[in-house]
Every structure is written in structure tokens, then in C-alpha cells.
Amino acid sequence: MSHQTLNLVDIAVDAGAIRLVDGVSLTLARGEVVALVGASGSGKSLTCAAALDALPAGTRRQGGQVWLDGAPIAPERLRGRVVASVLQNPRSAFNPVRTLGDHAEETLQALGMEKSCWKERIHRALREAGLDEPQRLLGLYPFEMSGGMLQRAMIALALASEAPFLFADEPTTDLDVIHQREILDLLAGLRERFGLGILLITHDMGVVARLADRVLVMDQGCVQESAPVEAIFRQPRHAVTRALVAAHLSLYPAQEITP
Structure with a gap:
């Protein structure tokens, strides 16, 4: 297994005069699961779509670059070859x-x-x-x-x-709880067997606790906090992170949330 690394650097997305994603950067290595979390509309999915040059109509990438192992790579060389995608519905x-x-x-x-x-x-x-x-x-x-x-x-x-990397956008949102667990187990197993680097886009902190190594918390198009998954749950620093964790605990107060 190679030790490839993917870097998204200063990704910015506009819709007309409105900035939807503002300078998002992240690093993803093979065999690692990085969770990009936040409320709906925080810019998570747009960040990934911009990296792959697959933005919806009416939006446009205004900045940023993707690097593979220290060299820039064009979106058309990423899609399906370096990065595969799994959508939420x-x-x-x-x-x-x-x-x-x-x-x-x-x-x-x-x-x-x-x-x-x-x-x-x-x-x-x-x-x-x-x-x-x-x-x-x-x-x-x-x-x-x-x-x-x-x-x-x-x-x-x-x-x-x-492809060595997988962008998984809300992969369990539309599934019942049994199928959710099966898909999470499957992703965890594929990571172990094939060394997939997985960028997990989600608002579900239970999914984050189950799979992620590191977490980036987005709000209003920006990354507000970045930390290992255990620190996110035990010592959330930003108000948005604290709100996400508190909401999860209010629904699942007895759930084990640390790795």
C-alpha cells in the first residue's frame, strides 16, 4: 500500500456575489478517515464538489487547488481515478x-x-x-x-x-438504522482492507464517532475547528462544535462516543 496524500488547499466557492465556501483546506492520507462536519448549508458538500469540479449550476469555484503527493492535479484526473464518490441519496x-x-x-x-x-x-x-x-x-x-x-x-x-480515495457524502442519511450500521461497518472494513483514504461528509456525530480519525467542523463556509475525533467530543472548543456534540448527546445520552 502506498502512502499517498491528498491536499485541498484554499477552496473557495461563490454563487454570484455570495461567498459560500471561503478558503477551506484539508489533508487526507490513505488509510485515514477525515470527517467534514457541520449543519446543512455549512459548505461541506460544496467543498468536495469544488475539488472535483462538479459544482451545481449557479456556483463557481473562485479559488483553491488540489494536490496529490505534493504536486497539483487537475479535477479531470481526480474524478473516478484518484477520488471515487458515494452520494447521500x-x-x-x-x-x-x-x-x-x-x-x-x-x-x-x-x-x-x-x-x-x-x-x-x-x-x-x-x-x-x-x-x-x-x-x-x-x-x-x-x-x-x-x-x-x-x-x-x-x-x-x-x-x-x-481509486485510492473516497469522498462519501452523507452515506447513511436515507437508510434505516440496520442498514446504516451495515454501511458503516462496510466502509470501516474497506478502509482496513484496501487502505482507502475516506473524506466523510456528514452532520451525524454518531457516524463521526464510529469512523473518523480527525474532524473538521464547518460553519458559514469556513473551517471553525480541526482536531482528532476524541478531542472533538471531549473538549470541543468552538461554539458550533459544542452545539453539534450537545445535540448528539441529547439524542443518545448513553452512547459511547469516543473511539
Whole structure:
């Protein structure tokens, strides 16, 4: 396993004259989970979208650079090759009139992979994501799959790219508690087996406690606090961090929150 490091430096995003993300920087190493947390609208997802040049209409990156192992790298070289992505609503991420096999072929074709390798690669990735009977699953449409299966399928497509880093944007938000735990266990296992560097975008401090090594807390487009996960829970410094931790403890007062 290589010791690759990804750096997002001074990422800034505007919507017209409004600054939505202002100078966000972070470092992510292989085998590490960094959580980017904050309330809805704090700029978490926009930061990652800007790094990959995948911003929604009406927004534009106004500054910043991504570096891989100390050298700048263009967004088109990042997407799907260095960084794979998992989105928060798996059902909306799949075309409802195309099978999982169609999506897999589109993904592998975009990566420029030899067609003779497609079947072996996607079958292996589906099994690595905890989905048995890959041949049967590839013939299914999204409406024939549960939310948990679709989230695993999205993770499988990310694994098929063999990218060393994964941006996971609210990967458990739309799942029931059983499937949430299964997906978190899966991500933890993939990190251990493949040395994935995972940037976890979430507002759920329970997810942070379960997976993260380090935490960056965002508010109003800026990073307000950065610390190891245990320090975030035991000694939160910023008011926003304290509010996030307090909200979590009010819902789960008896939960073990430290690693």
C-alpha cells in the first residue's frame, strides 16, 4: 500500500456575489478517515464538489487547488481515478430505466478500461461491497433494489475504479438504522482492507464517532475547528462544535462516543 496524500488547499466557492465556501483546506492520507462536519448549508458538500469540479449550476469555484503527493492535479484526473464518490441519496443517483449492469458498464467505459476486464472487475467489486450473486444483481433496475442494496451498489462502482480515495457524502442519511450500521461497518472494513483514504461528509456525530480519525467542523463556509475525533467530543472548543456534540448527546445520552 502506498502512502499517498491528498491536499485541498484554499477552496473557495461563490454563487454570484455570495461567498459560500471561503478558503477551506484539508489533508487526507490513505488509510485515514477525515470527517467534514457541520449543519446543512455549512459548505461541506460544496467543498468536495469544488475539488472535483462538479459544482451545481449557479456556483463557481473562485479559488483553491488540489494536490496529490505534493504536486497539483487537475479535477479531470481526480474524478473516478484518484477520488471515487458515494452520494447521500442512492436512489436518486441511479437512472431508473437502466439496470445496474448498464451503470457499471458506463462507469468502466468512462475509466477507459478494456472491455474484456469489465465482468471480472465489477463482479469482484460487488462482492467486496457485500453483494452476492453479482450476475443476477446486474440485471436489476433500481426500483427492484432496497436503499441499502443501492448504497452498496454505489460503493461497488466506486471500488471498481480502484481509486485510492473516497469522498462519501452523507452515506447513511436515507437508510434505516440496520442498514446504516451495515454501511458503516462496510466502509470501516474497506478502509482496513484496501487502505482507502475516506473524506466523510456528514452532520451525524454518531457516524463521526464510529469512523473518523480527525474532524473538521464547518460553519458559514469556513473551517471553525480541526482536531482528532476524541478531542472533538471531549473538549470541543468552538461554539458550533459544542452545539453539534450537545445535540448528539441529547439524542443518545448513553452512547459511547469516543473511539
